[in-house]
Amino acid sequence: MGLGRLGQTLTxxxxxxxxxxxxxxxxxEISLESVASVDAVTTISRYLQDGGGKRLRPILVLLAxxxxxxxxxxxxxxxxxxxxxxxxxxxxDDVIDIAKTRRGRPSSNAIWGNHTCVLxxxxxxxxxxxxxxxxxNFHVLDVLIALTQMMVEGELLQLERIGKIEISEADxxxxxxxxxxxxxxxxxxxxxxxxxIPGAASEALxxxxxxxxxxxxxxxxxxxxxxxxxxxxxxxxxxxxxxxREGKVTLPLIYALxxxxxxxxxxxxxxxxxxxxxxxxxxEILRLIQQRHGFDRVRERAQSFTERARAIISEFPDSPNQxxxxxxxxxxxxxxx
Amino acid sequence: MGLGRLGQTLTxxxxxxxxxxxxxxxxxEISLESVASVDAVTTISRYLQDGGGKRLRPILVLLAxxxxxxxxxxxxxxxxxxxxxxxxxxxxDDVIDIAKTRRGRPSSNAIWGNHTCVLxxxxxxxxxxxxxxxxxNFHVLDVLIALTQMMVEGELLQLERIGKIEISEADxxxxxxxxxxxxxxxxxxxxxxxxxIPGAASEALxxxxxxxxxxxxxxxxxxxxxxxxxxxxxxxxxxxxxxxREGKVTLPLIYALxxxxxxxxxxxxxxxxxxxxxxxxxxEILRLIQQRHGFDRVRERAQSFTERARAIISEFPDSPNQxxxxxxxxxxxxxxx
Numbered sequence: 001m002g003l004g005r006l007g008q009t010l011t012x013x014x015x016x017x018x019x020x021x022x023x024x025x026x027x028x029e030i031s032l033e034s035v036a037s038v039d040a041v042t043t044i045s046r047y048l049q050d051g052g053g054k055r056l057r058p059i060l061v062l063l064a065x066x067x068x069x070x071x072x073x074x075x076x077x078x079x080x081x082x083x084x085x086x087x088x089x090x091x092x093d094d095v096i097d098i099a100k101t102r103r104g105r106p107s108s109n110a111i112w113g114n115h116t117c118v119l120x121x122x123x124x125x126x127x128x129x130x131x132x133x134x135x136x137n138f139h140v141l142d143v144l145i146a147l148t149q150m151m152v153e154g155e156l157l158q159l160e161r162i163g164k165i166e167i168s169e170a171d172x173x174x175x176x177x178x179x180x181x182x183x184x185x186x187x188x189x190x191x192x193x194x195x196x197i198p199g200a201a202s203e204a205l206x207x208x209x210x211x212x213x214x215x216x217x218x219x220x221x222x223x224x225x226x227x228x229x230x231x232x233x234x235x236x237x238x239x240x241x242x243x244x245r246e247g248k249v250t251l252p253l254i255y256a257l258x259x260x261x262x263x264x265x266x267x268x269x270x271x272x273x274x275x276x277x278x279x280x281x282x283x284e285i286l287r288l289i290q291q292r293h294g295f296d297r298v299r300e301r302a303q304s305f306t307e308r309a310r311a312i313i314s315e316f317p318d319s320p321n322q323x324x325x326x327x328x329x330x331x332x333x334x335x336x337x
Numbered sequence: 338m339g340l341g342r343l344g345q346t347l348t349x350x351x352x353x354x355x356x357x358x359x360x361x362x363x364x365x366e367i368s369l370e371s372v373a374s375v376d377a378v379t380t381i382s383r384y385l386q387d388g389g390g391k392r393l394r395p396i397l398v399l400l401a402x403x404x405x406x407x408x409x410x411x412x413x414x415x416x417x418x419x420x421x422x423x424x425x426x427x428x429x430d431d432v433i434d435i436a437k438t439r440r441g442r443p444s445s446n447a448i449w450g451n452h453t454c455v456l457x458x459x460x461x462x463x464x465x466x467x468x469x470x471x472x473x474n475f476h477v478l479d480v481l482i483a484l485t486q487m488m489v490e491g492e493l494l495q496l497e498r499i500g501k502i503e504i505s506e507a508d509x510x511x512x513x514x515x516x517x518x519x520x521x522x523x524x525x526x527x528x529x530x531x532x533x534i535p536g537a538a539s540e541a542l543x544x545x546x547x548x549x550x551x552x553x554x555x556x557x558x559x560x561x562x563x564x565x566x567x568x569x570x571x572x573x574x575x576x577x578x579x580x581x582r583e584g585k586v587t588l589p590l591i592y593a594l595x596x597x598x599x600x601x602x603x604x605x606x607x608x609x610x611x612x613x614x615x616x617x618x619x620x621e622i623l624r625l626i627q628q629r630h631g632f633d634r635v636r637e638r639a640q641s642f643t644e645r646a647r648a649i650i651s652e653f654p655d656s657p658n659q660x661x662x663x664x665x666x667x668x669x670x671x672x673x674x
């Protein structure tokens with residue numbers, strides 16, 4: 001993440017300091033719970049955990065818990081659970097996308113093969129549910145299982161749309177909702193439920209924090225899909241333009257195509273047909289999106305979601321934690337990777 | 338299934354008549370719960386459901402419930418849940434085995450592709466858990482999630498052993514336990530828990546019925562692995578000798594290899610290396626197993642498990658239901674597909 005703005009907002013470092021100790025507990029919990037009776041799974045889990053990632057989802061769980069009273073043991077477990085579910089979806093996604101790299105390293109399927117990774121993903125899902133089940137809280141399980149199913153359906157929808165140029169903004173938003181925003185929302189809700197003061201998180205409070213995180217999640221994914229075009233391989237940890245190469249038409253391109261000439265549409269169609277940039281160079285696609293204001297419009301759109309998130313969090317009384325959640329929204333939209 | 342023996346034991350038809358009406362309710366429940374918001378999943382689920390199969394697992398749930406008092410609405414749902422979990426494992430297994438046919442039809446991955454099937458399997462798991470979650474019974478969820486994880490670990494172990502000739506009987510039994518017997522056991526236990534009279538199924542009763550089904554499951558898989566060699570493609574719904582072709586050394590071969598000459602070991606090794614019977618004809622492998630008493634010994638072994646299952650069920654008071662469960666053990670060992 002880049003640094004936050006000057007003024008009242010917190011920097012990335014300051015946010016991180018707020019959750020640092022708890023995040024270490026989460027990491028230990030993930031390590032502890034990722035030991036399978038089959039070595040391959042333990043190895044893959046560890047590989048995924050060591051691969052870094054921003055831990056945004058566990059951080060959301062922690063911040064939400066803190067906001068409603070404090071981090072409990074259940075908060076730590078739930079933060080581990082959401083990260084494990086996230087890891088499970090990544091393993092299966094990489095199998096499906098035939099990804100070669102993730103976060104600057106070979107993807108797990110590139111090392112262990114698709115077959116092992118299908119099962120390792122299954123295992124991670126089940127292990128996450130096992131840990132969640134220990135809370136003996138049906139509401140938590142309702143949230144997690146509905147969420148996972150929603151994400152799987154999102155992946156399936158995406159698969160059906162691979163290679164298609166006729167993707168509407170609504171189609172795209174549905175995927176972003178299912179693939180990213182729902183998980184963000186669940187993180188904040190679970191964090192609220194797990195706060196130390198039992199019953200402190202009313203249903204209304206849980207819902208409101210969920211809405212905050214949902215808006216944050218949409219903004220996060222919009223920026224992510226923009227960075228897939230505008231960032232650099234070293235920063236992204238995978239080649240630029242991967243989405244389009246894999247047949248995924250995302251919002252910058254959807255906006256650009258609305259104003260594109262038939263020739264420009266043809267250019268985009270060529271990448272979708274070929275699955276590479278040999279005949280339709282990436283630089284030309286990039287220029288096309290820029291000229292047709294694709295990036296400007298996506299940036300505006302993301303901004304409107306972060307503003308909504310910020311408006312929700314401003315309803316809460318001022319505290320370092322409340323300010324951290326507000327600052328998070330800016331960090332998400334202004335990040336460069 | 339073949340017909341049962343003469344005498345007190347029930348025939349397959351008679352067992353089926355006992356559960357027929359309830360089984361129809363289970364089928365309706367599965368249809369109802371397999372409708373996804375993504376068409377591909379609904380289609381795949383329906384394809385799997387229509388593909389037949391013996392419905393042994395739901396039948397076990399129903400019989401166990403009946404034995405402890407009667408079939409409840411929860412029994413029907415749980416019978417649907419175990420069949421959906423079974424279907425989910427089959428979809429992922431077929432992806433992993435790169436299977437082309439199952440039950441005499443193209444396998445789901447052959448029609449819809451591996452990618453969709455990975456996600457369809459995920460969806461079926463989640464949907465099964467959703468339905469189970471509605472029971473608001475933590476014990477049920479404990480059983481189901483531990484079971485699913487156990488099965489996934491079994492598949493992973495199997496994957497690690499693919500193509501290896503040095504498989505011990507203990508290695509093999511571990512896989513059979515994880516892949517088949519655990520699910521059978523869970524079916525009987527869940528059936529016991531779901532019986533109409535609340536609390537009728539004590540922990541001891543649940544455990545005992547679980548042990549019955551566990552032994553039945555082992556016998557079932559032993560016979561299954563024998564039939565993979567001795568049956569016919571039309572009856573099996575897939576080519577004979579598939580296991581060995583896929584690199585899986587099962588018990589008939591493990592026993593035969595114990596007494597095999599170096600030349601015979603080489604013959605088996607050739608199939609494992611080649612992944613086909615071009616250089617080491619299937620007929621020769623078959624003769625080898627026969628000559629080395631592989632089938633005789635597996636048949637005896639299966640028999641000892643069915644006897645244990647029958648001994649357990651004989652502890653229960655005589656009733657049509659109790660006799661059906663006893664007869665089931667014979668049908669399983671004497672079936673020809």
